Amino acid sequence: MLYDLTIVKDHYREIAPISDFKLSRRGLLASTAFLALATATAVGPTGSWAAAGVSAEQRLALIRMARDIYPHDDFLPDEPYVAVVDSILKEAESSEETRKLVMDGLSDLEARAKKIHGTSFAAIADPNKREGVLRSIELTGFFQKFKGGLLMGLYNNKALYPKFGYDGSSWEQGGFMDSFDKIGWL
Amino acid sequence: MAAKFDLNDDSIVVIIGSGAGGGTVANELAQRGVKSVILEAGKTLSLEDIENDEWSMFSKISWLDKRQSAGSWHGAVNHPGLPAWIVKGLGGSTVHWAGVSIRYQEHEFKMKTTSGGVAGANLLDWPITLDELKPWYDKAELKMGTTGEVTGMPHLPWSADFKVLAEGARRIGYSKITAGPMSINSEARDGRPACQQIGFCMQGCKIGAKWSTLYTELPRAVDTGNCEIRTNCMVLQVEHDKSGKVTGVVYADQDGKKQRQKARVVCVAGNSIESPRLLLNSESSLFPNGLANSSGQVGRNYMTHMTAGVYGVMPGEVHMNRGTAVAGIVRDEAHYDDTRGFAGGYTLEKLALGLGFLSAFLVPGPTGWGREVSSGLENYKYMSGVWICGEDMPQEQNRIALHATEKDQYGLPIPVVHKTDHPNDTNMRNHAYGQMAKIYHSLGAKKIYNLPAYPASHNMGTNRMSAKPEDGVVNKWGQSHDIKNLFVSDGSQFTTSASPNPTLTIVALAIRQADYLATQLKKGAI
Numbered sequence: 001m002l003y004d005l006t007i008v009k010d011h012y013r014e015i016a017p018i019s020d021f022k023l024s025r026r027g028l029l030a031s032t033a034f035l036a037l038a039t040a041t042a043v044g045p046t047g048s049w050a051a052a053g054v055s056a057e058q059r060l061a062l063i064r065m066a067r068d069i070y071p072h073d074d075f076l077p078d079e080p081y082v083a084v085v086d087s088i089l090k091e092a093e094s095s096e097e098t099r100k101l102v103m104d105g106l107s108d109l110e111a112r113a114k115k116i117h118g119t120s121f122a123a124i125a126d127p128n129k130r131e132g133v134l135r136s137i138e139l140t141g142f143f144q145k146f147k148g149g150l151l152m153g154l155y156n157n158k159a160l161y162p163k164f165g166y167d168g169s170s171w172e173q174g175g176f177m178d179s180f181d182k183i184g185w186l
Numbered sequence: 187m188a189a190k191f192d193l194n195d196d197s198i199v200v201i202i203g204s205g206a207g208g209g210t211v212a213n214e215l216a217q218r219g220v221k222s223v224i225l226e227a228g229k230t231l232s233l234e235d236i237e238n239d240e241w242s243m244f245s246k247i248s249w250l251d252k253r254q255s256a257g258s259w260h261g262a263v264n265h266p267g268l269p270a271w272i273v274k275g276l277g278g279s280t281v282h283w284a285g286v287s288i289r290y291q292e293h294e295f296k297m298k299t300t301s302g303g304v305a306g307a308n309l310l311d312w313p314i315t316l317d318e319l320k321p322w323y324d325k326a327e328l329k330m331g332t333t334g335e336v337t338g339m340p341h342l343p344w345s346a347d348f349k350v351l352a353e354g355a356r357r358i359g360y361s362k363i364t365a366g367p368m369s370i371n372s373e374a375r376d377g378r379p380a381c382q383q384i385g386f387c388m389q390g391c392k393i394g395a396k397w398s399t400l401y402t403e404l405p406r407a408v409d410t411g412n413c414e415i416r417t418n419c420m421v422l423q424v425e426h427d428k429s430g431k432v433t434g435v436v437y438a439d440q441d442g443k444k445q446r447q448k449a450r451v452v453c454v455a456g457n458s459i460e461s462p463r464l465l466l467n468s469e470s471s472l473f474p475n476g477l478a479n480s481s482g483q484v485g486r487n488y489m490t491h492m493t494a495g496v497y498g499v500m501p502g503e504v505h506m507n508r509g510t511a512v513a514g515i516v517r518d519e520a521h522y523d524d525t526r527g528f529a530g531g532y533t534l535e536k537l538a539l540g541l542g543f544l545s546a547f548l549v550p551g552p553t554g555w556g557r558e559v560s561s562g563l564e565n566y567k568y569m570s571g572v573w574i575c576g577e578d579m580p581q582e583q584n585r586i587a588l589h590a591t592e593k594d595q596y597g598l599p600i601p602v603v604h605k606t607d608h609p610n611d612t613n614m615r616n617h618a619y620g621q622m623a624k625i626y627h628s629l630g631a632k633k634i635y636n637l638p639a640y641p642a643s644h645n646m647g648t649n650r651m652s653a654k655p656e657d658g659v660v661n662k663w664g665q666s667h668d669i670k671n672l673f674v675s676d677g678s679q680f681t682t683s684a685s686p687n688p689t690l691t692i693v694a695l696a697i698r699q700a701d702y703l704a705t706q707l708k709k710g711a712i
Contacts, residue, residue, distance in 0.1 A: 138553055
C-alpha cells in the first residue's frame with residue numbers, strides 16, 4: 001500500500017483545528033462503556049456521516065479504531081478523534097471512492113473481528129486484541145487513510161499543542177530567548 | 187538595475203539551480219563581471235513565506251515532483267515517493283538546511299587510500315586535498331558567517347536540549363562537544379541579525395540569521411547587473427553542437443512553454459538527483475548514454491550519508507523545540523578508526539523535531555502506529571534527540587536511474603533513486619545506536635527510540651570528481667571530463683561523502699569553481 005509523507009500532506013488542509021474543547025479524563029476500557037460514551041459524545045455534523053450511508057454503530061466502530069491507532073487513554077478526550085473520523089465521512093459523502101474505501105474496509109474489519117473473537121470490533125474488550133485485529137489490516141488503504149488523518153488531526157493540531165507540551169510557532173514572540181537554555185534537572 | 191538577457195545571447199553562463207552550489211557560483215561570477223542566467227525550477231520565496239509550522243512549510247517548499255524510492259533501504263517501503271527531502275524553490279535547499287558547517291578532514295579526501303579499499307564499495311580518492319581547499323573553506327566561512335575562528339564569531343549559546351546531549355556525552359567520556367561551527371549568526375553580521383532561538387531552522391529561518399542564498403548570494407548577484415534569475419523554469423535538456431560542446435538549454439517556463447536559452451557555459455546545480463537526471467535525459471546520438479557520461483558514472487555512487495535518529499525520554503523536561511534545530515555537535519566518533527568495525531566516522535548532531543514531524547518519524551511508515559508511538563508523543567516535552575551523520579560508502583548500484591515508463595509533468599522519465607546500505611553503513615549505524623544508548627542511559631532516560639534514516643537531505647556523488655576521466659564525471663574544478671564548457675556545481679560532484687554535512691564544502695567548491703571559470707573565460711580557454 002502506498003503510504004507517504006505526501007499523503008500526510010494531503011490531509012493537512014482537511015482537518016480543521018478543534019477549537020477550545022475541554023480536556024477531560026475519559027477511559028475507554030470496557031466496550032459497553034465506550035459505546036455509551038461515544039453515543040453520548042456524538043457531537044458535530046451528524047448529518048454528514050448519515051448522508052454517507054454510515055450507521056451510528058459503524059461510526060462508533062471507526063471512532064474505536066481511531067482511538068486504537070494512536071491510543072491516549074486518559075490523555076485525550078474523544079473529540080479530536082471524532083473530528084478526524086467525521087471529516088473522512090464527510091469526504092465519503094461526496095466521493096464514491098472514499099465511501100467505498102471506508103465501507104469495504106469496515107466490513108473487512110468487522111468480518112475479521114467476528115472470525116477471530118466472535119464479536120464486533122468495538123465490542124472486543126482487550127485493547128491488545130483489538131490491536132491484533134488492526135495489525136492484520138494495517139497495510140490497507142482504509143487503515144492508512146485514518147492513520148494519515150489522525151496524524152494530522154492529533155499531532156498537527158494547534159489546539160492540542162499545549163496538551164503535548166509543544167510550543168508551536170515562536171517568531172511572533174521573538175523566539176525562545178528567555179527559555180531556550182533553561183533546564184532544571186540536569 | 188536587474189539584468190535581462192536575450193534567449194539568443196550565447197555569451198552568458200547558464201546556471202541550473204539557485205541553492206548552495208548554483209547561487210554561490212552565480213554571485214561569485216557576477217562579482218567578477220561574468221554574466222549569467224539562473225534557471226530555478228521552483229518558485230520565488232521570501233521571508234514573508236516562512237512560517238513556524240513543519241507541515242505547512244513541508245508542503246510549501248519541498249521538492250514533491252514524482253520520484254520513486256528503490257533499493258533495500260526502509261524508505262523504499264515507508265517513503266516510496268519521497269526518497270529525498272530537499273527544496274524546490276528559490277535558494278534551493280539552503281532554505282531548509284540546519285546550518286552545520288564542518289570542514290572535511292584531511293583523510294576524508296582520500297578514503298580509498300586511508301581504508302585500503304572496502305569490499306563492495308566504489309571508493310576513490312578526491313583529486314584535491316584539504317590543503318588545496320583550505321583557502322576556499324576560509325572564504326566560504328566568511329561568506330556564510332560560520333561561527334568559529336575564521337569569522338571570529340562565537341558559537342551560539344547552549345540550549346537546554348544541547349546541554350542534555352553534552353552532559354550525557356561527557357559522562358561516557360566524550361570531549362569534542364561544541365555548539366558549532368554553524369552558519370547561523372550569533373551576532374548581527376553582514377546585514378543579517380543574530381539568532382533569536384526561534385527554532386524551525388529547517389522550515390526556513392524567519393529572520394535570516396541562518397545563511398541562505400535566498401537573501402545573500404542571489405540578491406547580491408542580481409544587484410551587480412550581471413545576473414538574471416528566472417524562477418519556475420525547469421530545465422529539460424542540455425543541448426550541444428556537432429563538436430560536442432554544449433550550446434544552451436531547453437526549459438519549460440512559468441507558463442509551461444518550452445524556451446531555448448543559448449549559453450557559452452552551462453553549470454548544472456540541481457542537487458544530486460536532478461543533476462544526473464538532466465544529464466541522462468540529455469542523451470543524443472553523439473552521447474547515447476547521456477551527457478558527460480563516457481565513464482558510465484553519471485547517476486552512480488549515490489550517497490546520502492549514513493544517517494539515523496535517536497530520541498530519548500528524559501527524566502525531566504527538555505523542550506527540545508526551543509532554540510535552533512541543531513544546537514550542537516559531538517565529534518568524538520568522527521575520526522578514522524576501523525577497529526570499531528567500519529571505515530569512516532560519524533558525528534552526533536542534536537536535532538529537534540516538532541510534534542508534527544516527530545509523530546511521522548518516531549516510527550515511520552505504514553506500521554508506525556499504536557502505543558509505541560502515542561506514548562512517546564505524550565512525553566514530547568521530555569524528549570531529547572540527535573541525528574547521526576556519518577560517512578556513506580559509494581556503491582555503483584546506488585544510483586539515479588530513469589524510469590522506463592513513468593513520466594513527470596514535463597513528459598520526462600521520473601528519477602528512480604536506488605539506495606541500499608553497505609555493511610559498513612549498517613555497522614556504523616549500530617555502533618552509533620549503541621553509543622547513543624549509553625549516553626541516554628547515563629542520564630536516566632526512561633525510553634529510547636532508534637529511528638531509521640529520514641528521506642535524504644544530504645544527497646551526493648552522482649557526478650563525481652575524479653583525477654582520471656574513466657573514474658568519474660568531472661575534474662577537480664567540477665568541469666566535465668568530456669565537455670569542457672559543462673560544469674557541475676553542486677554536491678553531486680563529491681567523490682566520497684565524508685562525515686560532515688555537505689553544504690560548507692559545496693560552497694567552498696563553488697567559490698573555487700567560479701574563480702577558475704572566470705579565469706578560463708577571460709583567457710578564452712572556454
